Amino acid sequence: MPSLKEFRNRIASVKSTRKITSAMKMVAASKLRRAQMQAEQSQPYAKRMAAMLARLASNINIGAHLPVLIAGTGKADVHLLVVVTSDRGLCGGFNGSISRLARQKIRELRGEGKQVKLLCVGRKGRDALKREFADDIVHSFEGLGRKGLAFDEAAQVSQYILDLLDNGGFDVCTVLYNQFKSVIAQEPVAQQMIPLSVETPASEGAKEETPAETEEKSGPVAIYEFEPGEEEILASLLPRNLSVQIFRALLDSAAGEQAARMTAMDNATRNAGDMINSLTLRYNRARQAYITKELIEIISGAEAV
Amino acid sequence: MSDAAETTAHSMTEDGNAAAFQFEMVSPEKILVSEKVTMVTIPGEAGDFGVLARHAPLLSSLRPGLVTVTPAEGEVMRFFVAGGFADVCDNHCAVLAEQATDIAEFDRAELEEKLRNLQDDLAFAKDDTMKTLQVNREIALAKARIEALDLAA
Numbered sequence: 001m002p003s004l005k006e007f008r009n010r011i012a013s014v015k016s017t018r019k020i021t022s023a024m025k026m027v028a029a030s031k032l033r034r035a036q037m038q039a040e041q042s043q044p045y046a047k048r049m050a051a052m053l054a055r056l057a058s059n060i061n062i063g064a065h066l067p068v069l070i071a072g073t074g075k076a077d078v079h080l081l082v083v084v085t086s087d088r089g090l091c092g093g094f095n096g097s098i099s100r101l102a103r104q105k106i107r108e109l110r111g112e113g114k115q116v117k118l119l120c121v122g123r124k125g126r127d128a129l130k131r132e133f134a135d136d137i138v139h140s141f142e143g144l145g146r147k148g149l150a151f152d153e154a155a156q157v158s159q160y161i162l163d164l165l166d167n168g169g170f171d172v173c174t175v176l177y178n179q180f181k182s183v184i185a186q187e188p189v190a191q192q193m194i195p196l197s198v199e200t201p202a203s204e205g206a207k208e209e210t211p212a213e214t215e216e217k218s219g220p221v222a223i224y225e226f227e228p229g230e231e232e233i234l235a236s237l238l239p240r241n242l243s244v245q246i247f248r249a250l251l252d253s254a255a256g257e258q259a260a261r262m263t264a265m266d267n268a269t270r271n272a273g274d275m276i277n278s279l280t281l282r283y284n285r286a287r288q289a290y291i292t293k294e295l296i297e298i299i300s301g302a303e304a305v
Numbered sequence: 306m307s308d309a310a311e312t313t314a315h316s317m318t319e320d321g322n323a324a325a326f327q328f329e330m331v332s333p334e335k336i337l338v339s340e341k342v343t344m345v346t347i348p349g350e351a352g353d354f355g356v357l358a359r360h361a362p363l364l365s366s367l368r369p370g371l372v373t374v375t376p377a378e379g380e381v382m383r384f385f386v387a388g389g390f391a392d393v394c395d396n397h398c399a400v401l402a403e404q405a406t407d408i409a410e411f412d413r414a415e416l417e418e419k420l421r422n423l424q425d426d427l428a429f430a431k432d433d434t435m436k437t438l439q440v441n442r443e444i445a446l447a448k449a450r451i452e453a454l455d456l457a458a
Contacts, residue, residue, distance in 0.1 A: 041335040048331060048399050052364065052392050151333040224394075227351045227365035236366050237390065240403075247333055 004290065007283040011276060018272035024090070025265035032183070032258035038148065039180065039251040046244050053241055056234050059224060067231075069238040072195030073171045078115045080138075080161070080170035081105060082193075084177035084249055085125030086257040087142060092264035094178060094186060094257055099128035101188045102176055106133065117170055121157060121250070138164070145254050154247035161246075162239055165194065177249040178256040184263060186256035193245055196238075324358035325377040330384065330400045337384065337405050341377040345398055347391050348372065356391075356398050363393040369449035371408065371456050372400060383408040385453045387446055408457045411450060420447040 002010075057070075083102045085095045102125070106116050118133060120126035120140035129137065139160060144153045161173060173194035178186040226233055323343040330338040346355045348370025354363075367389045374382040387404040423444045430436035 038334070042333055044329070044336055045331045045333045045401060048329075048392065048401055052390065052401070056364065154333075223362065225361060225363045227349050227363065232350075233364060233366050233390070240390075244333060 002286075004283065004286055007279065007286060011279050011283060014272050014275050014279065018269055018276065021265045021268040021272060025262055025269060028258045028262040028265060032255060032262055034148065035251065035255035035258050036180075039248075039255050042247060042251055046248055049237075049241055049244050053237060055224065056226075056230060056237065059226070059230055067235055067238055068165065069194055069242065070196050073165075073168070075171045076114070078117065078170040078172070079109050080117045080119060080164065080173045082119045082121060082157075082161070082173065082175040082246075083125040083129065084175065084253045085120070085122035085128075086253070087123045087144075087146075088257075089124060090264060091257055091261035092267075094260035095122075095124040095128065097186075097188045098176055098178060099125055101190065102129060103132070105174070105176065105190060106136075119157075119161070122253075138169070145250065149247070149250055149254055151243070151247055154250050155243045157250075158239065158243040158246045161194070161242065175246065175249050177253045178260075180252045180256045180259065183259045186260055191245075191249070193242060196241075326358040326396045326398065328356075328374060328398045328400075330372065330374070330402055330405060332402050332405050337402070338374060338382065342374055342398075343377055344375040345400075346371075346373045347400065348386070349391065356393055359396055360393050360398070362395075363391070365391045367391060367400070367402075369446055369453075371453040372402075372405075383453075383457045385411065385450055387449075408453060411454050413451070413454055416447060416451050416454065420444065420451065423447055 081102060083098060085098050089095065102118070106118075109116050116133075116136055118129060118137045120129065120137055121144060123140075123142045126137065126140040126142075141157055141160075144157075164170060165173070172192065174190050174192045176188065176190050179189045181187050325341040325343050328338060328340065328342040328345055329336065344355060344357050346353055347365070348368050349365040350368050351365070353370070354365070356363075367386055369387050370385070372384045372386055374384070376382065384402070384405045385408055386400070386402040389400060389402040389405075392399045392401070423440055427437065427440045427444065430440050
């Protein structure tokens with residue numbers, strides 16, 4: 001049985017841990033609110049962009065020379081996986097689930113005889129994958145979105161990807177990130193960015209049914225004028241679209257990170273509370289035992305006289 | 306542009322006032338403007354153009370320049386955009402701006418200072434082609450900003 005002093009020390013240390021975790025929870029909650037707001041505000045742009053892309057694609061004749069970003073390189077030998085994680089830990093299974101998905105993907109692709117390259121966004125993902133796949137990591141970005149995510153930072157990532165594509169670094173690009181479902185649920189997803197998955201021209205670039213798109217479909221097809229021309233606009237729109245998609249993934253991931261941290265810290269705070277309760281109980285019991293023992297000693301001492 | 310003139314002819318309502326239409330300006334980070342306007346001028350890649358109500362459907366990419374918004378009610382707003390796209394359809398106009406700043410936030414002295422710094426950078430970056438390209442882009446942008454400021458004044 002530990003001494004009373006040891007009990008007191010442990011209770012004090014768990015109490016200060018609880019203070020830290022509950023403060024972290026509070027910070028995460030306020031950061032989450034900000035991240036969610038940012039994600040919301042980026043929606044209109046992404047939606048308009050998707051609608052515009054759909055409109056453009058339906059206007060381009062199929063025979064035209066399509067840009068690499070849609071058509072791909074014609075091969076699927078080298079895969080680039082962009083792994084989006086957070087820079088900081090203490091957010092539950094948030095980063096673990098992404099690196100697990102990444103590992104699984106890598107094995108799958110390797111099994112098919114493909115070559116895999118990794119681009120890590122966020123320190124935790126790089127650290128987790130470095131042990132096993134150090135030679136496959138082509139680059140890693142860190143410290144993005146420290147003061148709220150700026151679009152420029154997403155553009156930086158997409159520029160790197162585009163440069164790599166220009167140099168023939170890969171054929172297929174997939175982004176792995178945590179999709180923000182709700183405050184308690186983040187789902188790791190793999191979204192293919194290059195080439196854009198094309199089924200029908202109308203669904204191009206817009207995976208989700210955006211309201212603008214459905215509107216577009218039902219409404220009368222207007223004859224558009226393009227300035228300077230369809231293909232020129234498409235050529236400048238596609239890299240933009242990539243940045244927007246990546247921006248969206250990063251925003252989702254940032255919101256998810258805070259949500260995961262909030263949940264994790266809430267659990268930790270509750271656990272600390274439970275631990276304090278049980279420790280206090282044991283402390284009191286030990287103290288009572290000590291008092292009883294002293295009393296017995298006094299009484300039996302008195303009887304002996 | 307010709308279509309601006311063309312739309313003027315039938316963009317008046319019966320009482321002679323200019324008809325209003327919905328205009329939106331969004332950047333990746335937020336919505337800057339979303340309201341009823343009577344006219345917008347936009348710096349298109351192939352030349353500036355004005356949009357009035359019932360403009361023909363048009364998709365254009367933008368060059369750095371000044372977007373002037375005349376709302377149905379209230380003051381004229383001027384924004385500098387660093388590029389982007391404009392989408393006009395169904396009596397609705399949307400500008401997807403790369404970077405959009407209210408022109409009132411610009412400070413001429415600061416901009417000129419920045420331009421000078423960039424020109425110094427250019428001299429330093431002589432041997433580095435990538436760097437030169439980037440600095441040149443930034444110089445073009447800084448010049449466009451000053452130009453926009455002149456235009457707005």
